[in-house]
Amino acid sequence: MTGRYQIAFLPGDGTGPEVLAEGRKVMDALGENDASPWEVRDYPGGALYYRDHGKEWEPETEAAAKSADAVLLGAVGWPGVSLPNGDIAGAALVLGMRQSLDLYANVRPCQLYPGVLHRISGEHRQVWAPKNVDMVIIRENTEGLYAPTHGVLRRADETEVAVDTRIITRKGAERVVRYAFELARRRSKGAPEDGKKRVTCVDKSNVLAGCRLFRETYDRVAKEYPEIERDYAYVDAFTQWVVRNPEHYDVVVSTNMMGDIITDLASVLQGGMGFAAGGNIGDAHAMFEPVHGSAPKYAGKNVVNPFATFFAIEMMLRWLSEKHSDARMARQADRLERVLASTLASGTARTYDQGGSLSTSQVGDQVAAGVRAEKR
Ligand code: IPM
Ligand code: MN
Numbered sequence: 001m002t003g004r005y006q007i008a009f010l011p012g013d014g015t016g017p018e019v020l021a022e023g024r025k026v027m028d029a030l031g032e033n034d035a036s037p038w039e040v041r042d043y044p045g046g047a048l049y050y051r052d053h054g055k056e057w058e059p060e061t062e063a064a065a066k067s068a069d070a071v072l073l074g075a076v077g078w079p080g081v082s083l084p085n086g087d088i089a090g091a092a093l094v095l096g097m098r099q100s101l102d103l104y105a106n107v108r109p110c111q112l113y114p115g116v117l118h119r120i121s122g123e124h125r126q127v128w129a130p131k132n133v134d135m136v137i138i139r140e141n142t143e144g145l146y147a148p149t150h151g152v153l154r155r156a157d158e159t160e161v162a163v164d165t166r167i168i169t170r171k172g173a174e175r176v177v178r179y180a181f182e183l184a185r186r187r188s189k190g191a192p193e194d195g196k197k198r199v200t201c202v203d204k205s206n207v208l209a210g211c212r213l214f215r216e217t218y219d220r221v222a223k224e225y226p227e228i229e230r231d232y233a234y235v236d237a238f239t240q241w242v243v244r245n246p247e248h249y250d251v252v253v254s255t256n257m258m259g260d261i262i263t264d265l266a267s268v269l270q271g272g273m274g275f276a277a278g279g280n281i282g283d284a285h286a287m288f289e290p291v292h293g294s295a296p297k298y299a300g301k302n303v304v305n306p307f308a309t310f311f312a313i314e315m316m317l318r319w320l321s322e323k324h325s326d327a328r329m330a331r332q333a334d335r336l337e338r339v340l341a342s343t344l345a346s347g348t349a350r351t352y353d354q355g356g357s358l359s360t361s362q363v364g365d366q367v368a369a370g371v372r373a374e375k376r
Helices: 016-031 047-053 059-067 091-100 170-186 209-222 235-244 256-270 307-323 327-346 360-373
Strands: 005-012 038-042 070-075 105-111 118-121 123-125 134-140 150-155 158-164 198-203 229-234 251-254 277-281 286-290
Touching (some): 016 038, 016 360, 070 091, 070 307, 091 286, 105 170, 105 256, 170 251, 235 251, 251 256, 327 360
Antiparallel strands (some): 150 158
């Protein structure tokens, strides 16, 4: 890679701009004394933009997102603002880009860092051992129940029938399953339980035809990876196993809607949505995001947890390093991860969701200072 990586920030709505401002602080700190390896630019768009301008974003913004080396999305969505067809306003920036950039793998790491508390009822505590939670869930991101095949039958201004057709294709299943196996191959640690490399196929193939195709495809691809253990779970059973024995899981792969649900469930194991980062990854493009959403209730209060954004940036740097065989980006990702891990371990950077009282920007300042102090 010659020149600087072009990074498009799409802050979006609600708390999106607040967490991305902290993300920029941290990227600026990482870039100091490193000949500024990237150029970050903000682009407007989302639900509030739609409310005020009648469009979700400008054509130039869409073009910039397409031509950027990577995209970081804050969050989209605002109560009471929807598109004429009922979709959330701002969907173009998430669902639209997943389709137009063909970002077929939704990658959700679920790792619990020492010092991070979790909450299952009322109190914040650390009940399960951090070493037991270290998996990555891969969700198919372009088809399944999210395929744009939704439709309604309206008669005399009443919606009488609504249909969402679930589409599973051989190609769609194959590439996401392959992504999961390739990732399992690269991950050196394996599952916390036994150190084994394992890919778990989560589906409902005892009932659904699409899931049978998904599982058959999984089996076919798995043959190319004999060193990786095959593992299966029906999605309903998986929800209890992942809570009871998270240490069993290394890489998990599932279809779109099932993946959407199990990833949020699993985020409880890593301390909550305040730590959940996601990558939307295709062969040519990638978009990264904190997945907590625009959180209107907390918007403008400078209180939400910015760690998910920092982890999304770490994922982005690692993806750039792999895509461009750029060791410098890998070093920056490692450096950021060391700072995030040590800041969390210190227990000094807790926002309200962790039972703490620090503001979003205080946590950002602390992490940026940590980055400056951490050698490259
Ligand atoms: C996610 C989100 C999105 C989804 C929403 C914002 C459309 O929940 O990234 O998981 O449903 O995929
Ligand atoms: Mn979701």
